[in-house]
Amino acid sequence: MNKILVTGASGQVGVELAQALRDKYGAGNVIATGYNSRPASEVAQNYPYCRLDVRDAPALNQIVEHYQCDTIFHLASLLSVVAETKPLEAWDINMNGLINVLETARTHNCAVFFPSSIGAFGPETPSFNTPQDTIQRPKSLYGITKVSGELLCDYYFHHYGVDTRGLRYPGLISNKALPGGGTTDYAVDIFYAAVKNRHYDCFLRADTQLDMMYMPDAVTAAITLMEVDSAKLKHRNAFNITAMSFTPEQLTAEIQKYLSDFTVSYRIDPVRQAIADSWPRHMDDSAARAEWGWEAKYDMATMVKDMLEQITVKLNKKLR
Ligand code: AKB
16 A cells, blocks of 8 residues: 545444554545545545545545556445435435445455445344345445445456456444444443543343454454455455444443443333344354454453543543
8 A cells, every 4th residue: 555545434334444554555645535625533634535425436536546546445435324314415425425435446456445344234144244245234324335235346446457446344433533424432431421421322122142343453454454465365244343342231331440430221112222233232253363463452341441541531531
């Protein structure tokens, strides 16, 4: 990777991935792009940043050509809950955005990173030790775009030799940018509520178990996958990866080790609960481990400790 384009660079993953790529490959070699003209976040300050709607193929081509990019991390997409409220727009952004990226990659010989998700699975998928290759019949529009995206990326690899690689991310927990309308957002919101108010109203049932990952691991995974020798990859789009698997009740108990007066009540959102109930509880990520050495650094205990420390500082509060 020499010149890297990141779409969706001011989103939850984009902010931290763009920074990690800049640290590693040089600030001038990472071109951050996003839907907003100049977002307030660091990602757009003092570094190459372009406004880009990924549905605008000529604009995307122009940026790739101008900066002579050889790699595209394509993060721009609508998440699961928002996609249910705007299915046509979600299809347009998630699918037309991706095909524009793949076509641009084909003509300019770029490698492509595509983030898939646990959302690419559905109720018929085995929910424990979810295999790498298994039934994928998602019921959410978001999930449908993720499976279609995986297939499209494989198609571009097999038919045109585009070096496409992808990960099925679980719920991602982070403290820089907020997630933008996903089913797993509770696992981020809960920390802000705990530090600010010592109380959280959770929109998922207490026993809803889902795969999760702390953002530093998610960022490392994307970069490692894109750097590995392609001869090692039997799979491409997309690898199961996980770091931890917990329920709201278990996460609450871990937070209470630091904030003993923290309480949670449950006000279930039927839309988000139905989506969560259709997703795996715990994926088997052995293909990622075997093919490119995937290993998470953070488990639930180390993630909770770090999240509480970071958010306490960010909100200028005290942990007692
Ligand atoms: C969402 O909840 O929509 C995302 C995801 C798991 O893909 N965080």
